[in-house]
Amino acid sequence: MNKSFTPATLLEIYRKGRLINLIDERFRGLLRSGRLAAVYYSPRGQEILAAAMGVHLQQTDYLVTTYRGIHDQLAKGIPLRPLFAEYYAKATGACKGKGGPMHITHPETGVMVTTGIVGSGLPIANGLAWASQLKKDGRVTLVTFGDGASNIGAFHEALNMASLWKLPVIFLCQNNLYGESSKYAKCTAVDNVAERAAGYNMPGVTVNGNDPEAMWRASGEAVARARAGEGPTLLEAKTFRFMGHYFGDPGAYIPKEEYDAHLARDPMPIARAAVLSSGAATEAELAAYDDEVNAKIDDALQFAADSPFPDVSEIDIDVYGAAA
Amino acid sequence: MPSMNMIQALNSAMDVMLERDPDVLIFGQDVGYFGGVFRCTAGLQKKYGSKRVFDAPISEGGIVGAAVGMGAYGLRPVVEIQFADYIYPAMDQLTSEAARLRYRSGGEFSAPITVRTPCGGGIYGGQTHSQSPEAMFAHVCGLKTVMPSNPYDAKGLLIAAIEDDDPVVFFEPKRIYNGPFDGHHDRPVKPWAGHALGEVPDGYYTVPLGRANVLRPGTAVTVLCYGTMVHVCLAAAAESGIDAEVIDLRTLMPLDLETIEASVRKTGRCVIVHEATRTCGFGAELSAQVQEACFIHLEAPIERVTGWDTPYPLAHEWQYFPGPARVSEALTRVMEF
Numbered sequence: 244m245n246k247s248f249t250p251a252t253l254l255e256i257y258r259k260g261r262l263i264n265l266i267d268e269r270f271r272g273l274l275r276s277g278r279l280a281a282v283y284y285s286p287r288g289q290e291i292l293a294a295a296m297g298v299h300l301q302q303t304d305y306l307v308t309t310y311r312g313i314h315d316q317l318a319k320g321i322p323l324r325p326l327f328a329e330y331y332a333k334a335t336g337a338c339k340g341k342g343g344p345m346h347i348t349h350p351e352t353g354v355m356v357t358t359g360i361v362g363s364g365l366p367i368a369n370g371l372a373w374a375s376q377l378k379k380d381g382r383v384t385l386v387t388f389g390d391g392a393s394n395i396g397a398f399h400e401a402l403n404m405a406s407l408w409k410l411p412v413i414f415l416c417q418n419n420l421y422g423e424s425s426k427y428a429k430c431t432a433v434d435n436v437a438e439r440a441a442g443y444n445m446p447g448v449t450v451n452g453n454d455p456e457a458m459w460r461a462s463g464e465a466v467a468r469a470r471a472g473e474g475p476t477l478l479e480a481k482t483f484r485f486m487g488h489y490f491g492d493p494g495a496y497i498p499k500e501e502y503d504a505h506l507a508r509d510p511m512p513i514a515r516a517a518v519l520s521s522g523a524a525t526e527a528e529l530a531a532y533d534d535e536v537n538a539k540i541d542d543a544l545q546f547a548a549d550s551p552f553p554d555v556s557e558i559d560i561d562v563y564g565a566a567a
Numbered sequence: 568m569p570s571m572n573m574i575q576a577l578n579s580a581m582d583v584m585l586e587r588d589p590d591v592l593i594f595g596q597d598v599g600y601f602g603g604v605f606r607c608t609a610g611l612q613k614k615y616g617s618k619r620v621f622d623a624p625i626s627e628g629g630i631v632g633a634a635v636g637m638g639a640y641g642l643r644p645v646v647e648i649q650f651a652d653y654i655y656p657a658m659d660q661l662t663s664e665a666a667r668l669r670y671r672s673g674g675e676f677s678a679p680i681t682v683r684t685p686c687g688g689g690i691y692g693g694q695t696h697s698q699s700p701e702a703m704f705a706h707v708c709g710l711k712t713v714m715p716s717n718p719y720d721a722k723g724l725l726i727a728a729i730e731d732d733d734p735v736v737f738f739e740p741k742r743i744y745n746g747p748f749d750g751h752h753d754r755p756v757k758p759w760a761g762h763a764l765g766e767v768p769d770g771y772y773t774v775p776l777g778r779a780n781v782l783r784p785g786t787a788v789t790v791l792c793y794g795t796m797v798h799v800c801l802a803a804a805a806e807s808g809i810d811a812e813v814i815d816l817r818t819l820m821p822l823d824l825e826t827i828e829a830s831v832r833k834t835g836r837c838v839i840v841h842e843a844t845r846t847c848g849f850g851a852e853l854s855a856q857v858q859e860a861c862f863i864h865l866e867a868p869i870e871r872v873t874g875w876d877t878p879y880p881l882a883h884e885w886q887y888f889p890g891p892a893r894v895s896e897a898l899t900r901v902m903e904f
Contacts, residue, residue: 338671371636373637397629560674
């Protein structure tokens with residue numbers, strides 16, 4: 244792993260984060276105006292941590308994520324057309340329109356499982372990693388989840404098994420401080436989720452997920468460890484979500500002063516300023532990048548709009564395999 | 568042909584598949600070094616190594632979840648849940664992940680996993696070691712549900728399950744692991760040795776999923792059963808003198824409605840027998856399907872002989888357990904209707 248955090252790396256992280264940021268803004272606009280009807284869990288505020296992890300992963304590595312997973316999927320490199328078409332439940336979607344936003348799969352980019360069940364992805368990630376270990380394919384599996392998932396039995400079973408079997412897994416807890424409306428400290432008996440790693444004899448690292456360099460370093464170490472066959476890491480990225488649990492969540496459970504304090508540390512404008520001051524890109528170059536991303540978004544939205552819905556005859560296809 | 572009990576037949580099925588397919592692996596609680604609490608995996612770790620046959624912690628959800636991931640990768644894991652009574656912590660993984668992965672990925676992935684689990688009563692196990700939860704799994708679209716009644720079928724069905732591209736919950740009625748128990752608990756235990764269905768080929772063969780087996784042809788009444796109850800129903804037919812056609816379903820999902828329908832059209836009567844509790848048991852589904860398919864052919868109401876709607880009792884085990892006397896009474900009722 245390259246230990247020096249260069250302006251070029253910062254720019255790469257910013258660009259991945261900005262892609263997520265622009266798509267999220269567009270989706271929320273479409274939802275507000277009624278042009279997209281979907282269940283949506285905005286990743287606003289969690290872009291940088293996903294991007295800083297994403298730059299360490301190869302296309303063949305695996306991702307297991309959750310309903311709030313669009314930032315993870317984009318950071319992993321999922322193409323926009325099948326992703327957007329799936330949000331619109333179209334036949335050209337990543338899952339033929341039959342999975343939807345909470346269940347995206349795209350094996351070509353390693354997006355193996357997206358689940359709407361909190362915590363259930365962790366044991367599945369173990370299975371993928373176990374297979375990689377058996378086949379010696381060099382892949383690592385990243386599984387991401389929220390702070391709430393660390394209170395589910397599956398989390399504890401999965402950490403124990405991954406450590407026992409030294410699996411090439413990275414457990415990335417995106418601690419955005421709220422599980423639906425419940426504040427982290429009201430539901431969790433430890434100050435930091437990463438402390439729980441000690442109970443499973445694996446490294447546990449808490450990092451400011453909104454800090455590109457810190458997140459990049461911690462992610463790099465976890466990925467390198469997994470890749471080298473040294474076993475799993477529990478990486479806790481502290482962050483905050485600005486748009487509530489689901490799209491439309493008024494978020495009244497978050498005190499205004501707390502929200503404002505987080506907003507003042509919004510990772511996207513901070514990362515942008517850092518890119519500019521590092522000299523990695525100019526204002527004009529960043530504006531040009533936005534234009535480029537917006538053009539891709541336009542294209543993917545048009546693709547989704549133009550695509551047909553799956554025929555009703557599809558309803559009972561793929562319940563069982565062909566031989567059933 | 569070698570004579571095997573059901574444990575040996577299941578062991579042979581896994582042995583054959585480990586040998587044939589490098590993507591097959593076996594894991595679960597105590598299955599590796601120890602060879603399984605019922606000895607079904609005895610010797611396999613020694614033969615195939617601890618990367619392909621290995622022990623897992625007591626983490627049923629973690630075990631089935633890992634199997635789902637291995638299946639998504641392309642492996643064919645066979646996991647053992649030590650008793651069907653312990654399977655509930657894995658329900659989330661089975662219903663929301665294993666069963667649904669194919670559909671929600673638009674057919675790109677499936678979870679070709681086999682979950683073996685011993686089930687059923689008659690072993691003095693009380694309420695947490697005697698359950699028959701098959702209907703809960705038959706209710707979950709995307710899962711297949713299998714329950715053999717003899718060593719020959721057990722081996723052939725298990726090989727078919729391992730080769731199947733869908734997740735299969737494979738129930739093993741533990742009361743008949745060692746012999747065909749007909750419900751007469753006060754008589755000596757019979758071994759599989761000498762029984763026609765205890766003759767099991769050494770090598771590879773399959774019994775296809777979704778095909779019932781007419782074990783006793785008859786003209787008077789159709790008896791639908793599976794697992795241990797097959798032997799109870801055969802005994803009841805012999806003891807009652809009623810010419811019952813006894814059908815061993817072997818697979819609940821997919822269900823061989825064709826064989827069932829042909830039989831009920833012929834006999835005009837139907838008795839359904841299972842160990843599980845009555846309400847919403849698989850018999851309820853069978854009764855509905857038979858009624859839908861055979862309404863004008865029925866000469867009598869469909870009867871169900873089942874466990875009681877109670878936790879599995881210890882003191883009243885043989886009242887709860889549907890024995891040949893209760894089945895015979897039901898046969899008589901539908902004949903005299």
